[in-house]
Amino acid sequence: MIKRVTLIVLxxxxxxxxxxxxxxxxxxxxxxxxxxxxxxxxxxxxxxxMGFCSIDGLDCKKTSETPMGAYGRMQEMSNGKDTITGHWExxxxxxxxxxxxxxxxxxxxxxxxxxxxxxxxxxxxxxASGTEILEQLGDxxxxxxxxxxxxxxxxxxxxxxxxxxxxxxxxxxYCEVAREMLVGTLQVGRVIARPFTFDKxxxxxxxxxxxxxxxxxxxxxxxxVTEAGKTVYxxxxxxxxxxxxxxxxxxxxxxxxxxxxxxxxxxxxDFEGFIFTNLVDFDSKFGHRRDPIGYAKAxxxxxxxxxxxxxxxxxxxxxxxxxxHGNDPVHSGWDHTREFVPLVVYGSMIKSGVNLxxxxxxxxxxxTIAECLNVKALDIGTSFLKEIMR
Numbered sequence: 101m102i103k104r105v106t107l108i109v110l111x112x113x114x115x116x117x118x119x120x121x122x123x124x125x126x127x128x129x130x131x132x133x134x135x136x137x138x139x140x141x142x143x144x145x146x147x148x149x150m151g152f153c154s155i156d157g158l159d160c161k162k163t164s165e166t167p168m169g170a171y172g173r174m175q176e177m178s179n180g181k182d183t184i185t186g187h188w189e190x191x192x193x194x195x196x197x198x199x200x201x202x203x204x205x206x207x208x209x210x211x212x213x214x215x216x217x218x219x220x221x222x223x224x225x226x227x228a229s230g231t232e233i234l235e236q237l238g239d240x241x242x243x244x245x246x247x248x249x250x251x252x253x254x255x256x257x258x259x260x261x262x263x264x265x266x267x268x269x270x271x272x273x274y275c276e277v278a279r280e281m282l283v284g285t286l287q288v289g290r291v292i293a294r295p296f297t298f299d300k301x302x303x304x305x306x307x308x309x310x311x312x313x314x315x316x317x318x319x320x321x322x323x324x325v326t327e328a329g330k331t332v333y334x335x336x337x338x339x340x341x342x343x344x345x346x347x348x349x350x351x352x353x354x355x356x357x358x359x360x361x362x363x364x365x366x367x368x369x370d371f372e373g374f375i376f377t378n379l380v381d382f383d384s385k386f387g388h389r390r391d392p393i394g395y396a397k398a399x400x401x402x403x404x405x406x407x408x409x410x411x412x413x414x415x416x417x418x419x420x421x422x423x424x425h426g427n428d429p430v431h432s433g434w435d436h437t438r439e440f441v442p443l444v445v446y447g448s449m450i451k452s453g454v455n456l457x458x459x460x461x462x463x464x465x466x467x468t469i470a471e472c473l474n475v476k477a478l479d480i481g482t483s484f485l486k487e488i489m490r
Contacts, residue, residue, distance in 0.1 A: 102449060102472040103416040106367065106375040106409075107465070109187070110402070112383035114426020114439025115173050116157040121438040124181055129428040129437035131387065131395075136160045138430070139396035146406035147399075150421070150444045156457055157440065169446035170488040172456030174422065174464060177480070181438040182254045184289040184313055186424030187341045187378075189462040191320035192470075192478030199255030199289035199314075203227050206249070206257065210286060217277050222249045229434045231389060234260065234296060234303040241265065242298070247274055253435035255289035257282055260305075263295045268308055271295055279312040289314060290340075307354035309384075311340035321466040322346030322374070324475040331373030335362045338376045348373075356381040356398060360405045367412035374469065378424075387427025388434050395429050410446070418447035418472055422465060445488055454488050 114131035121127050136142060136158075145163075147153065151171030153162035178185045178195035185195045205225040215221050221244070223237045228250045237248050241262060248260040257278050261271045271293050279291045291312040296305045322332045323346035332347050336359045339350035351366075353359040356379040363377045379402065386395035413419060426439030443456060443465060459465070463481025470476065471483040 101416060102418055102447075103372045104375065104414075105418045105420060105469045105472050106363065106413075107190075107377065107420045107422065107469065108363065108409075109190075109376075109378045110382055110399075110421060110423050110442070111183075111378055111380045112387040112425060112427035112436065113399070113423045113442060114428065114437060115155055115423075115442045116440050118175055118438050118440055124438040125433075126181070126426070126428075126431065126437040126439070129426055129431050129439055130157075131426040131428045131437065131439060132442070133158055133160070134428055134430045135392045135396050135399070138392045142396045143400050144403040146403050146410075147444075150406075150446055151453070152421075152442060152444055154455065155442055156455070166453040168452050169444050170450055170452075170454035170456055171445070172443045172459060173440040174443050174459040174462050175440055176425070176438070177461035177463070180255075181425045181436045182256075182289055183337075183424055184255075184341055186441070186462060187338070188316060188320065190422065190424070190466050191316075191322060191342070192324075192463050192466045192480055193316060193318055193320055194461075194463070194480050195317075200285070200287060201253060201255050202251050202288075203253065205251065206286070210281070211249070214278060214281060217281065218247075218274050221246045224248045224250045227251050227253070229388065230258065230260070230294060230305065231303070238262070238298060238303055247271065253433065256292055257288050257290075258292045258294050260294035260296060262298055263306065263308070264297060268295055272310060275310065275312050287314065311337055313341050313343050315343040316345055318479070320346055321470055321478060322376070324470055324478070325374045325473060328473070328475040330473060330475070331371045333366045333371075333373065333375045334377075335359055335366065335375065336378035337380055338378050341378070356402060357405070360402065360409065364408055364412055367409070367417070372473075374473065383427050383436075387429055387436075390429045390431075390434060392429040413447060415448045418445065418450060420445050420465065420469070422462075449490050450488050451490050456484055456487065459484070
């Protein structure tokens with residue numbers, strides 16, 4: 101009997117453009133393949149052993165041994181390519197209408213009303229890379245104390261501030277006001293606090309980022325698990341993504357490696373339920389910054405920690421790896437890409453070498469987790485548990 105499932109979302113590690121990628125401007129995107137093409141000697145022995153490199157559509161080296169886990173890829177059914185849409189679909193929610201985006205910036209009447217509420221003007225209000233806009237407006241921000249507002253191709257209202265100029269709690273207050281105001285026709289998926297520092301000519305975003313997401317549109321896998329009296333242990337930005345609905349414990353993390361540490365800490369505890377981890381550095385530090393070399397190193401760093409995670413698994417544990425969207429570091433622009441996402445499943449009760457091929461929606465994963473934990477089935481998704489159980 102499976103008592104606990106650990107799902108680690110390798111944020112943005114897509115594995116190839118979906119059939120409709122052209123509609124999103126993402127024809128030819130393939131996050132992992134393009135990283136591998138630029139760093140063909142990438143050292144990921146544990147991901148290879150688990151079947152990652154055997155996923156349909158990938159052309160990369162793989163072990164000659166039978167993969168120790170089940171593996172495949174998943175297609176997104178929802179419309180969009182953002183964090184919330186991907187995570188919500190994993191947890192059983194279909195998003196038919198994508199969250200609204202503002203590529204030309206937010207309406208001036210809204211910005212004036214927002215500035216009146218927070219008592220200060222703003223800078224920016226256009227789509228930009230989170231690092232580039234600091235170079236463009238950081239000096240003016242330091243002089244005026246005006247927060248920097250920007251967006252992207254995703255449904256986000258981001259507010260950046262130097263914490264030596266604007267205290268962190270004040271930045272969070274600005275975001276709380278924005279979240280309250282961005283409703284109706286102006287509703288965005290997330291308001292994001294982007295604190296940064298400036299030292300010796302270098303702008304550095306800190307780990308005190310905070311996401312203010314809309315509440316889930318219905319009950320999710322997380323609600324199903326908690327309603328069954330079991331634990332949902334959220335690591336990283338999972339709590340923010342689900343607006344803390346259906347979560348019993350939420351742990352903030354400072355980096356990918358801290359996320360791994362916190363996941364291992366949770367695995368050492370003795371409880372039944374679901375550990376849900378997001379490792380955001382892949383996306384925020386390397387995908388958005390279009391850095392395939394740094395991205396490859398981050399994947400290697402995660403791979404090197406996999407034995408520690410596996411060693412903590414009990415016979416009644418199952419480990420799953422996936423992603424929520426792509427973010428091809430060699431694609432044009434700096435935004436997410438519409439891609440298939442990887443799927444790897446491992447545990448003592450899981451068959452080795454099972455190719456799950458292409459699943460029709462991310463919710464197949466959530467449906468499988470629901471069946472693993474013997475909780476109420478999701479409204480969408482088809483469980484593949486019978487295909488992978490020994």
